[in-house]
Amino acid sequence: MRKIIHCDCDCFYASVEMRDDPNLRGRPLAVGGSSDRRGVISTCNYEARSYGVRSAMPTAHAKRLCPDLIVVPGNMKKYREVSAEIRQIFLDYSDRIEPLSLDEAYIDVTDSGHCDGSATRIAEQIRARVREQLGITISAGVAPNKFLAKIASDWRKPDGLTVIPPAAVEEFVLRLPVAKIHGVGRVTAEKMQRQGIRTCADLRNLSQVELAQRYGKFGNRLYQLCRGQDDRPVSVDSSRKSVSVERTFSEDLPGIADWEQQLPLLYGRLQERLEGLSARYQVSGAFVKVKYADFTTSTQERASHSSRISDFKQLLRQSWERRQGAIRLLGLGVKLKDLRTGEGPEQLLLPLELERKASAIEGLPQPSSSLTPGSSPGSEGGAG
Structure with a gap:
């Protein structure tokens, strides 16, 4: 029986900014690009979320929802440094760590001798140390497997801890x-x-x-x-092969113009996910995924060392030429190469400044303001 902790920082980028500038605390805050340059929101605090502001939302739309919204530019160098400090705290309790992004990770403490082997007490100590040493909060879930631990970490956000002991799994899952x-x-x-x-x-x-x-x-x-079963181990060397985002629509998108209208929003979300990755990764390909109204799925891909929105637009048109019809889901993604293997030339994965997304998006129609970003199945975004 494994003992898994899933740690997820609360609105990570925004939390770091509020820590460094106390004047931002208690006020609606977002990290992202400026509205006059077609920027998008990377993440926001809970005060902003109460107005309906969400990750990957165009900044201009976010400002309409919350006129008092404070938008600050992202500082990926600083966020990576804080993430590395958090990881060092994790390593004091276990070397079996699977990072999912800068602000999220699984920790296997099955064989840990700390806290008399209590995963709950380890999670409590980790949360307390991150709060005291780094000035931000972490929500955590403790469970016998990764599936339940991830659900548990989201159960009492923000700054919460939920424990699902083995004896409680059946009752918890039945009501889930x-x-x-x-x-x-x-x-x-x-x-x-x-x-x-x-x-x-x-x-x-x-x-x-x-x-x-x-x-x-x-x-x-x-x-x-639905039976609470998940045998996936915590992968210590979890080299990513790809990163993708997708959205399922409440109404099917009938034509190519409707498909393309969703590109800027999804592209912004993909950029945010990529910015949360280590610089050791290099883009090696781009792909789009569509799911038609009849639930059949098609993927179109190409080799590429970049991830420009024009690449995805071309792939989307190729998908349309292959099969024309209404779709219920659209996804964008990139394939990755791990530079630690020594294969391929080193190059920057993506520009870090959120404002640079704007120029890549230029020329494509913006989504209607009546549409809000849908969540890809799972979490809202990599910044918690």
Whole structure:
């Protein structure tokens, strides 16, 4: 039985900025690009979120929602330094750490001798040390596997700790809303609810074959997750092969113009995800993914050492030429090469300044202000 802790910093970039400038505390704050240069929001604090401001939202739209919103430019060098300090604290308790981004990681403390082997007390100490030494807060989840630990860390955000001991897994999972399962987006959750499926207990009424028939390969995963099963180990050397973002739409997008209208928002979210990665990664390819109204999926990709929005626009048009029709999901992503392997020339992954996204987006239609960014199945963004 594993003991897994999932740590997730609370609105990480914004928390660091509020720490360094106390005048920003208690006021709606966002980190991102300026509205007059078509910037986007990277992350925001909870005061801003109460107005509906969200990650990857165009800054101009965010300012309309919250006229008093303070927007500061990002400082990735500073965020990476704070992230490295957090990791050093993690290493005091275990060397089995799987970072997901600058602000999020799994820690396997199964064999840790600290705190008499109590994962709960280790999580409490980690949170206290990060708060005292670095001046920011972390939410944490403790559970027997990665699936449940990640859900638990989000249960009492911000600055919360949720523990799911082995004896409580069954009761917790039975009551777990299906919308909390990573991979179940809003549209799928709504479809499930129309079918009377609201919790994992309802999902268990379907056989593995029935789940596979309804949801494809994801159905097999659902069969395990609704029973609280997840055998994935914490991967110490988790070299990423790709990074992607996607959005499921409440209404299908019928034509190529509608597809392209979503590019700036998704591109902004992808840039934010990439900025959270180590500089050891190099882009080696770009791809787009579309899921049609009949749930069939198509991926179009190309080799590339850049990730310009024009590359994704071209791939999107190739997807349209391959098959024309309404889509319910659109995703963008890049393939990565780990420079630690010594393969390929070193080059910067992406420009770090959020304002530079604006020039790459120039020339494409902006999403309607009535649309707000949908979450890709799972979390809101890499900055917590």
